[in-house]
Amino acid sequence: MSHYPKKGVWTTCPACGRHVHTGQWGPWQQCPYCQHWQRLTATQRIQQLVDPDSFQALPTPERPKNQLGFPGYTKRLAQAATTSGLTEAVVTGTATIATWPVMLIVMDSHFMMGTLNTAVTRRMITALDQAQAQRLPVILVTASGGARMQEGLYALVGMNLVLAAVARLATAQLPLITVLTDPTMGGVSASFAFKGDMVLAEAGAKIGFAGPRVIQQTMPVTLPPDFQTAASLYQQGAVDAVVARPALRDKLTTILAAYQCSGVTPRG
């Protein structure tokens, strides 16, 4: 028997580099040494937010495809599916949060950095339209590097199309609550992320359009340590609140209670 620890038991904290035991990350996936919040998978996120056993996934027949034959994309898709266990970078479904019924759209950065492509666009539009049909408020958790370049303009137009669906939701007077988590960048940041009726940022998240690397390629500039952090965005008035992970469910509950959206039979 090998004396090495079982695979997956110890991981390196991406922020402080210390080795952290699975048990030490705790239920909220926070580094015990530097308090860094580990990026959650969509499954973990949903589990933390919804009432037990209330999540019902929407049918998602969409699968990614290397339709344009972009070099290396097919291989990366296969890797993403293997490492994430997902079929695309977003999970959609209905659930209740403290008994409030909601439509959940949760992006997952573990699948090709959560990039927006044709399949993600389609799943989001289906979920937004379903929310309208069932009169549900929408909670959209973003975690994305932007538009998926390998799908070219087909990915980029997703920004227009999701925003068109968001506009229909608004016409139906249903709230969209966006939760910006690490990372929310590029085409996702510049479309639906900031178009929520309420925009929350998870503590510690990096949120922006062009990231530090791209900016520093353009100009020699020293960026402040809090550049594009949730806290600095809040100070600048870009988001309604910064919410620490353990408080997110309660925060959403309060917002849902304030909107009083109770599903197919609206109250009051």
Add this chain to the structure above:
Amino acid sequence: MDERLKRLRAADRLRAPQVINALLPTFVAQHGDRLLGDDAALTAGFGRTAENLGLAVLGIDRGTDLVSRRQKNGGALTVPGYRTALRVLQHAAKFQLPVVSLINMPGADASPISERFNQSQAIADLIAAMGQLTVPNLVVFLGEGHSGGALAFANANRIIMLDDSLFNVASPEAVAAILHGQQTVSEAIDLLPMTAADLHQRGLVDTVIDHRQADLVAVINQRIVTAVSELQALSPVELIAQREAKFQAFLAQWPIN
């Protein structure tokens, strides 16, 4: 630099203000977002064509020399630029003026100041407003347009491109960069559909104009007027639906699974 890109970025390339001058003999410029400032890359305003057609215009150009290129940030719009454009849209809707955008811009502005003023929000607001505009809108690609900024202007009822212009998710340089130098910038142009001919064949682009015509400006303006006249038959609801249907039809070319 790639020959095709050099042409689009050349100092003698046809610029939006030249087209607007010819299009609108009566022209009133609008400046500033009333909050942060003005964007020199943006020519914004409204006026009347020779046929007395009222139009609102948004032109973006990169500048012709070092000084003007610097003033105009090479055509990379800043937050005041997007916000001024948004103001022009609201004004156009109020006075029932169809909106014509003429663009030649690189990708978004990568700078701390644009991040500080949340260009994500500025771009998102412009995309949403273009999509929900109750008057007709169209875009003419005079050169290149990439990324979310260009997409906001292209969220239009009609997309017109000069035959050598480019429209993509990111600049050819950025596409080459994600491939870690395995492909040159020239090769990157052919990796994704971004040329006018390709996008026209795929149905996203409605009209392609040969840029070598002697009377190019007159041809562009005639196409603009024709497109606007066609669109004026549509109601506000139909205009909004047509825009979405146009991009849905493009997306539908991609297999679901």
